[in-house]
Amino acid sequence: MKISLVNELNGRFGIVAEAQGYDGALWLRELWLDRRPVAMHQDRIAVAATLAFGRKAANELTLESAISPGTAQAIKNFNSNLSLNVSPVDYNQKRFPEGSNALRVVGDDSSAALANSVEARREMSIRVLRSDRFAGSLMSMESLSISSNAFIFDVNAAEQGEKGFARLAVGVLFAEDLGADTIFYEGTAIPETVRDLLISCGLKTK
């Protein structure tokens, strides 16, 4: 499976997966967002792509840019296929992106209000909105609302215990922009295999 990034003239940014070799054909090939993140750490992109598409990769996962060995290993574990070949890998030491905020990933229907103060660690929310109902993006000092087709990935995902993974992927992409080093789902515990994947790119979970 080959992963690439696309910036379209109409303002959409996308992670595009192309099935290859023994991969199963993808029902949906693109994870679209109505805004491109500013900070684009390769490990974070790889983890986001893996959350959206990684379980469909049969033998190879090829990314646009090199990732760290730890993230590559975490991707293989997540895929339950240790013979999965993840490339390219960069063996040079690299820092994780900086951050200190906690980022809560929510969907359209969330109404939870955030109560930040100077004493406590700042909590941000990223509201991943359905692209068939919303267009564009909107930001405040506490939240980012962004239109995406992530909701569609839940259709098949729910049966395989992967509901919400694509929305989490959107959160991973914007974590650095929003100064977060911790990410969590509203109301749902993050599975262990996903936790390891997030940790590998410098994101803690609650």
Add this chain to the structure above:
Amino acid sequence: MTNTSSIDLSVVIGFKNWGLNRLELAIRSIRESFGSIKGEVVVSDYGSTEFAETKALVEGLGCKYIYTETDGTWSRSRALNIGFSISEGAVLACTDADMIFTPGTFQRIFEVVSSNPASTVLLECRDLPKEWTDVEVREKGAQWLLFDEISGLRGRWGMGGMVAVHREVVSKVRGLDERMHTYGCEDIDFGERTQRAGNRILWLDEPGIRMFHMWHEPSGPAAEANPNDLKIIDANRYILYNDKSFIRNTTSWLCAEDPGKPLVSVAIATRNRAHLIENSIQSVLAQTVQDFEIIIIDDGSTDNTRDIVLGISDERLRYFRQDGLGIAAARNLATKNARGRYIAVLDDDDIMLPWRLEAQLKSITNGIQGSYGAFVNFDNESGDLTIFNEKNASVTTAFERGGAPGHSTWMIDAAVMRMLPYDETIVSGEDNNLFLRMLRSGFRIVHCGEIVSLRRLHGHQITQNDGNSHVRFAGLNRYFFRFNTASHNVPKIEELGRKMPWVSVRGGKDFENLVRPYLPDHLVRRTVVLDEEISESQLAQIREAAPEVVGVTRFRQTEIISRTIALPHITWSQLHVFAKLGVKHSVKILETESLENKKSLNIVDHEINSFIEESLGSKKNKEQIKLLVIADRLLSSDAFESTSDFDLQRIVYGDQTIHIYASTCDSFSMAIGKAKLLQSLEEVVRVDVFLNDAKSRLLTKVTGK
């Protein structure tokens, strides 16, 4: 193919005269390889000449046996599909009667498929050497460690040795392709289609998990030496390399179909169109794909719509009523009640062309969630036709105008329609709105390359009666669609969209000839001509619906060249009979008149044109002038200087006989000279002169006798 049984895995073996010793060894090894799982073996005997012994052997081993009588043609696809239809396992596997398996192999296969339902599991075949035929295996017993050492790995170029998938996948792709027969390609085609349907391919390569092929003389080279078989093998290869759809056997399928899970739900929302909806429903009933249901949502009709709909006797018709909640709500109710994998939209005043569902299903391939096509507007008074073609739908082509393909041509994955329902707050343009939302969400809806619908123009259309709302909502739809685009990029995208080509459709400039026979009954009179031989029972069923049947037989001397059945004056209420019987037929606008009047006989014209096309071809290939003389009886040798240079054929039409004399002339002037001479004869009804091909008729003289 829903599974409610306790069987874990079914292994199906396709079989025909393949040797009982081999079969028994295969069955025994498979049963031993089930281990702790509940497995069953199904032997689908497709046309063995002697089968009583096979049946006794298989059932004596505690396995299922099903026999199908055939015309002698071997088709592994059909054999396996029939086997699948009586299988009960949650996982389905297929193999051949010359394969043996190590203990525990099928248990492992079941474990892998169960934990990875979106996987197609394959085993690489290991060929035993010449010294190990089924005879030696029987005599010396299976020696797995030895076999591992002495066998040769065949390589991963075929998938026929063993394929295992979850049974839902067999249903999703509708089994192996039943067009394929004799030899070759059906295994690879099946495997690749499961991959196109979303399965990843998993070659199981673990210690101790083995499949061995007992040696025998190869069948492949023998098949390829026979020229007839070569054509068939080429045809199989053509399907494999060119047909990229994953759903097959759409027009007929030997696997038992579950009427509760049709392939397509045709959704018709209606209100007070009692005078038109029957024709729409009839057009669905006449589809070449018969695996559908029709969902009618009556949005509060005050006329006799309900009586009209319920008066059509077909158990696939489902009627629902709601009290005037609007068309979007009606369509959402159709989606909610749809049981099909795909939803095809049809307006209650439109006509679905018979090939529509088949063409659209064929266009569904990797990562495609739906299909649409071109449509032809027809004036309900005059029958005037105008074609509306489309470009390939994308964000780019939709960008400038925010337009969508004709709604009455859509066929969309039901899962998409459930995720993205119609917006019930929109009064008009709800279809546009939905299509643009689908594009924004990354769904791919493709043009199927066909004209699929006839759209009726009449006085009470929504777009005619509610133009202001339509414009208002169209503007809002477009604004939403373009909202996230930076203004400096707008002209660039619009320019790109304008440059995209229009999709060519079958029929092209001659589209009128293609679609006119399917206009409503008040605009055309049509004749159905059967394109294949049918059985007596099929003919009897046809006669029940359409009593007027005319047989047209063409003879050369006493040899029958063709036999055609023509049925004149067929109405829409009768057309579905041919589709339901699966009989290949053509629908033409032909009128028949009395032979006694010696006027032009257009059914006979059809036969004559067939005759001309056969002798001249439909393409211009060389200069040829063909003279055709049609007489109501044999020309006497007195009246006719010489008939020896004429090829004579007879067409028997009902109780009449037409004689056709065909001759090739060296020049046009010679042809005209002969024509003038012959038309004076009392027996002659008509004289034609053709140049080069059947479409270039230079002269027709009807004598009026």
